[in-house]
Amino acid sequence: MKILLNTRFAQGTKSSKLRALRALVFKTALAPFLLTAPVFAEGEAFEPTSKAQLDAFYSKPERAVSITVRTKEKLHTVNPAFLGINLSYFNTTDDLWNSYGLQAKLKQANVGALRYPGGEETSFFHWKHPGVNGYEDCWDDPSKHGISPGRGRFQTSWVAPEKWNANKSFMDFDEFMATCIALGAEPIVGLNLSSGKKHNRRADGIAEALEWMRCCKEKGYKVKYWFLDNEPWHHEAAHTFSHSEYAEEVLAYGKAIKAEFPDAKLIVNPTSSSKLHADSITQFMQCASSVIDYIDVHWYWAWGKGSLEHWLAHTPLTNEDKWKTPEEIRTYAEDIALIRGAAAKAGFPDIGIVALEWNIAPSDWSQTFNQSLIAVIQAELLMEFAANNVELTGLWPLIWQTSREVWSEQDSFPSIVTSDPPFNETLSLHMYRMLSGIAGKQLVKIESHQDDVVVVATADLLLVINKNPLRRRVTVSHDLPILGNATGEMVGMKHQIVQTIKIQTLEKQLCFFAEPFSFNAIRISQ
Numbered sequence: 039m040k041i042l043l044n045t046r047f048a049q050g051t052k053s054s055k056l057r058a059l060r061a062l063v064f065k066t067a068l069a070p071f072l073l074t075a076p077v078f079a080e081g082e083a084f085e086p087t088s089k090a091q092l093d094a095f096y097s098k099p100e101r102a103v104s105i106t107v108r109t110k111e112k113l114h115t116v117n118p119a120f121l122g123i124n125l126s127y128f129n130t131t132d133d134l135w136n137s138y139g140l141q142a143k144l145k146q147a148n149v150g151a152l153r154y155p156g157g158e159e160t161s162f163f164h165w166k167h168p169g170v171n172g173y174e175d176c177w178d179d180p181s182k183h184g185i186s187p188g189r190g191r192f193q194t195s196w197v198a199p200e201k202w203n204a205n206k207s208f209m210d211f212d213e214f215m216a217t218c219i220a221l222g223a224e225p226i227v228g229l230n231l232s233s234g235k236k237h238n239r240r241a242d243g244i245a246e247a248l249e250w251m252r253c254c255k256e257k258g259y260k261v262k263y264w265f266l267d268n269e270p271w272h273h274e275a276a277h278t279f280s281h282s283e284y285a286e287e288v289l290a291y292g293k294a295i296k297a298e299f300p301d302a303k304l305i306v307n308p309t310s311s312s313k314l315h316a317d318s319i320t321q322f323m324q325c326a327s328s329v330i331d332y333i334d335v336h337w338y339w340a341w342g343k344g345s346l347e348h349w350l351a352h353t354p355l356t357n358e359d360k361w362k363t364p365e366e367i368r369t370y371a372e373d374i375a376l377i378r379g380a381a382a383k384a385g386f387p388d389i390g391i392v393a394l395e396w397n398i399a400p401s402d403w404s405q406t407f408n409q410s411l412i413a414v415i416q417a418e419l420l421m422e423f424a425a426n427n428v429e430l431t432g433l434w435p436l437i438w439q440t441s442r443e444v445w446s447e448q449d450s451f452p453s454i455v456t457s458d459p460p461f462n463e464t465l466s467l468h469m470y471r472m473l474s475g476i477a478g479k480q481l482v483k484i485e486s487h488q489d490d491v492v493v494v495a496t497a498d499l500l501l502v503i504n505k506n507p508l509r510r511r512v513t514v515s516h517d518l519p520i521l522g523n524a525t526g527e528m529v530g531m532k533h534q535i536v537q538t539i540k541i542q543t544l545e546k547q548l549c550f551f552a553e554p555f556s557f558n559a560i561r562i563s564q
Contacts, residue, residue, distance in 0.1 A: 096511035103488055103504070103512040103552065109497045110517060111483035114427045118478035119224035121420070121470055122151030122432040123454070124395060125209065126159060128172035129438055132207040138461045140436065144221055147454050147467045148474035151224040153265075153394055153432045154214045160228035160268040161276035165211055165250045175276065177233045211250075215259050224262065226305075226394065226430065231267040231287045232276040240287070244294045251299055263430070265305040265334060265394060266291060272310070281318055284308060285325035292329025305392060307334040312361045314373055316380040323384035332390040332429065333377055337370065339419055341399035346406050349415055353490055353505055355422055359399065370419075374426045392430040393423055397451050410555075411531045412452045413465040417557040418503050420473055421494045424481065437461060465529050468536045472527050472559035475499040500560040504552035512558075516546045520562055524548050530556035 096102060123144065134140065144152075155163045159172035167176045209217075218225045229250075234243025254261045266288050270279040279287070288306050295302055308322045309315070314335065323330070340348055342360030352358070358367045368376070374391055381389040398407075398415055407415075416433075423431055436453055454467035479496040486493050492503040497518070504510055526539030530553040539558060542549045552558055 100506075100508060101510050103491055103502075103510050104486065105491075105493055105500070105502070105512060105514045106485040107495050107500065107514060107516045108483040108485070113481040113483060115480045116424050116476045116478060117150075117429040119151040119430055120424065120477045121147075121149055121474055122153060122224075122226065122394070122430055123147075123149050123436050124153045124157060124432045124434045125214065125436055126156035126172065126438050127154060127163070127168060127210070127214070128156075128159065128170060128208045130209040130436070132209070132213075134437070134459065134461070135209065135213075138459060140455070140461060141217055141220065143455055143461070143463055143467060144217075144223070144436070146463070147470040148477075149221060149223055149470065150474070150477050151226055151263075151430060151432065152214070152218055152221070153226040153228070154209075154211070155228060157268050157395060157434060158275070160230055160265070161232035161270075163228065163230050164233070164246065165253075166246075168208065168210065170208060175233055175236075177237050177239070212257075215257075215261075224430075225259070226263040226265060226432065227261050228265045228268060229291065231284075231291060232270065235279065235283065235287055236277040240290060244291055247291060248294060248298060251295065251302070255299075262301070263303050263305060263332075264295070265307065267307070269307060269310070269336065271308070281308065281322055282325070285322050288326040289329060292326065296329055303331040304329055305332040305334050305394065306330050307336070307394070309335070311335050311337050311357060311373070312359060312366075314357075314366075314376060316376050316383075319377060319380035320383045323381050323386055323389070327381070327384055327386045327389075330386075330389065332392045333381065334392045334394045335373070335377065336395035336434075337373075337393050337419070338395070338397055338399035339415070340401060342401050344398060344401035344407075346411070350490075350505055353492065355418060370422045371426050374428065390429050391427070393428050394430065394432040395434040396423070396431055397434050400451070408531065408534070409452075409465045410529055410533055413469040413529045414503060414531065414555060414557045416452070416466055417469045417473060417501070417529070418492055418505075421492055421501055421503070424476055425494050433466075465534075465536070468527075469529055469557060472529070472536075472557070473501060475559070475561065476501070498562050500558075500562065502552060502558040502560070504554065504556050504558070507554045509554060510552050512550055512552050514548045514560070516548070516562070519546055520548055524560055524562045526550060526558060526560040528553060528556050528558045530554065 155168065156172060162169065162173055162175040164176055169176060215225060229247045231243060234240045269275055270284045272278065292304055295304065309318060337357065339355060340359060343358055354369045354371060356367055356369050357373055377391055378387065378389065381387065396419060398412060420431065433453065434451055437455065437457070438451065452466060453464065454470055455461040455463055476494065476496055476499060479499070482495050482497055484493045484495045490505040492505065494501045500514060502512060520543045524541045524543050526541055528537045528539050530537065532554065539550050539560065541560065550560065
């Protein structure tokens, strides 16, 4: 519903015209306090007759939100490469890349990092001989290609099957690096440990990794982050590692890499987010921690559980999915604290944490979520990661398409572009852009006592999510003077485009209206 004021001049007596004039003056006085076409809960109506009445309405506890920003109480600095995206080398073909402006869309989103060659593809990938099908390993018996258990079903649908062997149009490593350089994005590159383990060729696998890193050095490619395989614990992985097997391989590869490239940052993925146990992390760290810089956990929100009701019922968000027992359900903050505690127990309290894959997981949410709400929930996940000092993130995926018969849920990973050509931008792209202002900035302490409001702040950027069906007035108290006009943008469930927020500022306070189920980004000049 809208706030409506009757300002039309009526034909008639002098007194009726005077009343209409007063109404017009009142509307003009209220204008700074109102958004164009404000949105209320369904069925709600409100017609103020004075500013005092408007103030009283928005002073109700369910309508009023108070936030205090304390810039002098500084927290950690967000990694400049915090906002990442996953690429899939064999899905990201040259035709798609060049025909639909994907690089320009990544730039528009202010993406800070790109992950390559992909997720599962990493466990089959050989940088000198990348296959056109990312799920076949050139070290395997060629006669078994396409028919290995669980793997033959994974094929790219962008290239016709009869052209798979001839197709050379996938994104090779030089093209990937050129993209990173053009975007100013940090490359995050994966090393294949699975082939060496599966074929008892560890020495060859290490040699292949070192040769790749030497090639980067020779070409002047600055690759800082290297992840050691992908989801090695997964039952459908190219090779399913036990904890001890993976630790042994990590230690062997890590020692060789650190001996020659001591500045390389190595990322390991020793456990799934579904079975995150402190003891197993501690044991892994005790074995391989001397070469590890980051632990990677892949957090997919609410797999099989996602719904509007589930989202509204959990602030902060939890790791609940269709596999977890009640005892395993924690908030993301508790998950992250568990990892840090387990690493500290092993003697490494300063281990970094990354989420090289994350997203809203497949579920029945597609029946009730629109693009706007998807962007708001993704924003909340990123705000959770930033607030808890997860240093790198990688939204899965930019684009990813396999044979249609693989599994019905596969198309339900929302991205910054739509899932099919022409890959139109989604509101998630604009959410990335709005949130990117925290990258490289130091977070500051905030205070807010509403359970359904999520807030993250730097000295000059305030991110606010209103998880409430009511439109609410947000009053922000700042410990520094606010100079000039603060500016803001909003993505909300009932809007299909980014909206501009009207903001009132007075010395050290600002005020704006947060629409129902909305993500708001407020930039503050000081």
